[in-house]
Amino acid sequence: MEMTGNQKQADRPVFVIGHKNPDTDSVCAALAYAALKCRLTGGNYVAARCGHLNEETQFVCHRFGVQPPLYIKDMRTQVRDMEIRTLSGDSEELSLKKAGEAMREAGVVTLCITKEGKLAGLITTGDIVAAYMDVEDERVLAEAHTPYRNVTETLDGEMVVGELDDCMETGKVVIAAGNPEMLEEVMEPGDLVILGNRYDTQLCAIEMDAGCIVVCDGAKIASSIQKQAAEHGCHVISTPHDTFTVARLINQSLPVRAIMKKDGLVSFRMDDFIEDIEPVMTQMRHRYFPVLDKNDHFVGMISRRNFLGAKKKQLILVDHNEKSQAVQGLEDAEILEIIDHHRLGTVTTLTPVFFRNQPLGSSSTIIYQMYRESGVEIDEKTAGLLLAAIISDTLLYRSPTCTAIDRAAGEELAKIAGIDAEQFAREMFRAGSHMAEKTADEILRQDFKRFSIGESTIGIGQINAMDAEELKDIREKVLPALTDRRQTEGLQMLFFLLTDIIAETSEVLFDGKDAAWTVEHAFSCPIDEDGKSAVLQGIVSRKKQFLPAIVEVMQS
Numbered sequence: 001m002e003m004t005g006n007q008k009q010a011d012r013p014v015f016v017i018g019h020k021n022p023d024t025d026s027v028c029a030a031l032a033y034a035a036l037k038c039r040l041t042g043g044n045y046v047a048a049r050c051g052h053l054n055e056e057t058q059f060v061c062h063r064f065g066v067q068p069p070l071y072i073k074d075m076r077t078q079v080r081d082m083e084i085r086t087l088s089g090d091s092e093e094l095s096l097k098k099a100g101e102a103m104r105e106a107g108v109v110t111l112c113i114t115k116e117g118k119l120a121g122l123i124t125t126g127d128i129v130a131a132y133m134d135v136e137d138e139r140v141l142a143e144a145h146t147p148y149r150n151v152t153e154t155l156d157g158e159m160v161v162g163e164l165d166d167c168m169e170t171g172k173v174v175i176a177a178g179n180p181e182m183l184e185e186v187m188e189p190g191d192l193v194i195l196g197n198r199y200d201t202q203l204c205a206i207e208m209d210a211g212c213i214v215v216c217d218g219a220k221i222a223s224s225i226q227k228q229a230a231e232h233g234c235h236v237i238s239t240p241h242d243t244f245t246v247a248r249l250i251n252q253s254l255p256v257r258a259i260m261k262k263d264g265l266v267s268f269r270m271d272d273f274i275e276d277i278e279p280v281m282t283q284m285r286h287r288y289f290p291v292l293d294k295n296d297h298f299v300g301m302i303s304r305r306n307f308l309g310a311k312k313k314q315l316i317l318v319d320h321n322e323k324s325q326a327v328q329g330l331e332d333a334e335i336l337e338i339i340d341h342h343r344l345g346t347v348t349t350l351t352p353v354f355f356r357n358q359p360l361g362s363s364s365t366i367i368y369q370m371y372r373e374s375g376v377e378i379d380e381k382t383a384g385l386l387l388a389a390i391i392s393d394t395l396l397y398r399s400p401t402c403t404a405i406d407r408a409a410g411e412e413l414a415k416i417a418g419i420d421a422e423q424f425a426r427e428m429f430r431a432g433s434h435m436a437e438k439t440a441d442e443i444l445r446q447d448f449k450r451f452s453i454g455e456s457t458i459g460i461g462q463i464n465a466m467d468a469e470e471l472k473d474i475r476e477k478v479l480p481a482l483t484d485r486r487q488t489e490g491l492q493m494l495f496f497l498l499t500d501i502i503a504e505t506s507e508v509l510f511d512g513k514d515a516a517w518t519v520e521h522a523f524s525c526p527i528d529e530d531g532k533s534a535v536l537q538g539i540v541s542r543k544k545q546f547l548p549a550i551v552e553v554m555q556s
Contacts, residue, residue, distance in 0.1 A: 056432025
């Protein structure tokens with residue numbers, strides 16, 4: 001059994017993650033900031049996401065040849081966050097003696113037995129003690145098909161004649177304490193015979209087709225005995241121990257598969273949440289529990305005391321700071337940093353964190369600034385990602401959220417990436433607004449955010465396009481689905497913006513009690529005859545134009 005050690009704190013990842021229903025800014029900011037942190041600290045920073053990528057973001061990742069961030073649905077503490085005692089599994093052929101030695105050496109009372117890397121059984125010190133106390137069957141070694149290798153190792157002996165990997169198939173254990181005549185009365189073919197240095201007794205056992213003779217006290221074995229044993233297919237083992245010691249030790253050569261527990265094994269997986277496994281561990285009397293990976297391969301063991309050492313997942317939030325938009329299980333994680341450009345939301349922390357929030361058009365503009373401030377060179381691929389995020393969030397610098405800082409950053413990044421920003425924007429928005437094959441529900445969920453305002457929760461989705469005709473087709477598809485979507489999300493009101501980037505205009509579709517009244521009073525605009533939509537001239541930004549106006553009306 002090889003011990004590789006507990007998980008090292010330095011190996012624990014810090015996840016850099018954006019909001020639910022990730023957009024291009026949240027994904028690119030996570031990728032770029034994780035790379036920056038790795039270069040600055042040498043730590044293990046991993047870009048992550050808590051939702052599926054939309055077409056626009058998929059296009060960007062493919063365009064710059066980067067793998068999307070790791071998908072993580074839940075940030076609650078898992079078994080993988082505990083101090084797992086990483087041990088190699090032991091073979092089911094391991095002798096009871098070796099099993100006991102392995103447990104003493106490792107300071108454990110349980111061994112996990114594996115076959116081809118997968119858990120096959122468990123054996124405890126209690127099982128071994130019970131075996132010593134209960135095993136009275138003189139044929140137990142044969143019934144367990146005990147390898148002669150186990151017998152040789154248990155007796156600290158040497159195989160003089162025969163193959164170590166052969167097994168005892170028949171017979172019983174016999175101690176040849178008397179003369180050959182007495183041996184003939186008790187012995188049968190296949191027996192394992194424990195004897196001393198008497199030549200006649202050795203020869204008698206061989207001629208009666210013993211499966212194996214064990215010669216004690218390190219007595220010399222005559223060449224003629226060895227020759228006779230080879231001719232009769234009898235194994236010969238020489239041991240330095242006396243007859244009493246050999247008789248006491250012999251059953252310890254039994255392979256663990258003979259007594260290990262095979263059925264009803266309680267094991268946990270690396271991805272199990274500790275709040276789910278704790279009740280199971282409390283109810284069981286076991287001290288140690290096996291841990292398996294996603295392919296059912298044995299990883300190591302945990303015990304109840306390992307709960308005390310469980311480490312919360314460490315997070316850096318980018319492009320959001322509202323709990324309603326954050327990954328599930330956020331309250332069970334440790335937030336280290338927040339990088340954002342939105343209004344202050346509802347995320348709270350137990351300890352002070354690094355919090356950088358600037359009124360810019362994109363979180364990726366802040367990441368760009370941090371690269372420059374730290375003196376880290378921006379390569380073409382990273383420049384492309386940051387540029388794509390800035391273009392996406394500022395609608396190619398047309399959004400009122402766009403600042404001179406965003407534009408300057410975008411122009412510099414375009415030079416580094418060698419990209420024509422306007423042409424690239426057309427390709428990116430075209431990829432993102434291709435909705436012909438999507439269902440209404442898929443479109444509504446593509447870029448959707450929840451906001452808590454007082455005691456109410458609202459949802460705001462948005463689709464940007466450079467093609468007015470495509471927006472009309474989207475309108476006809478999603479309008480009938482608004483009510484179902486609002487009810488499914490448990491919202492008081494739902495708003496969906498169809499934004500024409502070229503015309504710098506949005507049509508808002510809405511559903512819910514007071515939704516029409518809220519839009520009408522927030523933007524002083526007429527409501528369409530259907531009572532479900534309104535055209536908002538000059539409104540293209542959800543964050544800076546639409547949401548603040550809605551919030552003001554609702555709070556007043």
